[in-house]
Amino acid sequence: MTVTRIAALYIHPVKSLHRIDVARMDLDPWGPRGDRRWLVITPDGRFMTQRQFPAMALILTRLDGEILTLSAARDPDLTLSVVPPAPDAPVRAVSVWKDHAIAARDAGDEAADWLSTQLDTPCRLVHMAEPDRARPTDFGSVSFADGFPLLVTNTASLDDLNTRLGEPVPMERFRPNIVIESETPWGEDDWTRLRIGTVELELVKPCSRCIVTTIDQETGVIPVPREPLKTLTGFRFRPGGVMFGENAVIRRSGSIALGDAVEILG
Numbered sequence: 001m002t003v004t005r006i007a008a009l010y011i012h013p014v015k016s017l018h019r020i021d022v023a024r025m026d027l028d029p030w031g032p033r034g035d036r037r038w039l040v041i042t043p044d045g046r047f048m049t050q051r052q053f054p055a056m057a058l059i060l061t062r063l064d065g066e067i068l069t070l071s072a073a074r075d076p077d078l079t080l081s082v083v084p085p086a087p088d089a090p091v092r093a094v095s096v097w098k099d100h101a102i103a104a105r106d107a108g109d110e111a112a113d114w115l116s117t118q119l120d121t122p123c124r125l126v127h128m129a130e131p132d133r134a135r136p137t138d139f140g141s142v143s144f145a146d147g148f149p150l151l152v153t154n155t156a157s158l159d160d161l162n163t164r165l166g167e168p169v170p171m172e173r174f175r176p177n178i179v180i181e182s183e184t185p186w187g188e189d190d191w192t193r194l195r196i197g198t199v200e201l202e203l204v205k206p207c208s209r210c211i212v213t214t215i216d217q218e219t220g221v222i223p224v225p226r227e228p229l230k231t232l233t234g235f236r237f238r239p240g241g242v243m244f245g246e247n248a249v250i251r252r253s254g255s256i257a258l259g260d261a262v263e264i265l266g
Contacts, residue, residue: 003262003264004180005260005262006196007155009177009178009179010175011032011063012035012036012175013035013037013062014038015038015096016040017061024258026254029140029141030142031149032149035145036145037127038068039104039126040119040123040124040125041092041104045093048119049212050212051211051212053121057215057217057220058118058220059118068081068083070082070111073218080114082108082125084105085105085106087129091103091104091106097146097147102135103134104127107125108125128143139204147247148247150201152194153188155171155182157182157245158171160185165231167223167224167227169227172217173228187264188203188246189206191203192266194248194264195262195263196256196260196262199250199252199254200250200252201248202249204247205247206246206247207243207245207247209245213232213244
C-alpha cells in the first residue's frame, strides 16, 4: 500500500464549459456532486463539446447551491443565472456519444438565447434532474460525463509529459476531477483501487484523449498545433487511443478534500 495525497479537485457544472476549482468534493455514486449535470445541446438534441466549439472554454461557471451562473470570460459583466428546470419543464431525449435517449429537462429560451449568442450557433441548455437513474450503465449511473463518473490524473505523469514538450501544459488541459500527487510517472497505469478517508474508488479504464487537450482552457485557442496530443501519441498510444489519466467509478460515496491522504490499495 502506498500513501500520497490529493493535489487538486475540479468540477465542471456544464459539460465542456469552464471548470471550477474546489477545496472539497462530495462524491455520489454517479459522480462528483454538481459535476456535468448541465449540458449544451444542438437543436436536435446532440451534445456539444470543445471538440467542435472551442469557445465553450470561455464560458465561466459558478454554482450557488442549485443555481448555475454563466459568465463570459471576455466580459465578466455578461452573466446569466439559471435555476434547475421545474418538474413540469419540457423533457428532451438527448444524446452523449452512444447514449441516445438520456432524459433531460430544457432550461428555457433565455438560457438558449444567451448561449447561442456566446457560441455563435443555435443551441440549448438542459439539466439532468435525476442522475441516479437518468443514464444507467454496467457499473451504475453517470452524469453527462463522457462515460465514467470520475477522471483521476497523476502529477508525476504530467511532469514527465512536460519534459517532452517545447511548451509545458497545465493539468487543466485534461479536465480531470481528482489530481493525485505522486512521484511515479504513469503509476496510475497500475492503480486499481484508491481509498480517501471513507471513500473508495475503483480505477477501471485508461482515458483516451482527444483534441480538447490542445485547447488552452483560459483562452479557447490552440497555442501549439496538435500538442500535447502529438507527443503523447509517441509514447502513450494503446489499444483504444492515446491515454492520459484513469476513468474511475465510486464504490463508496463520501466527501474528500484538498490535501487528503490517498491510499493506493492495488
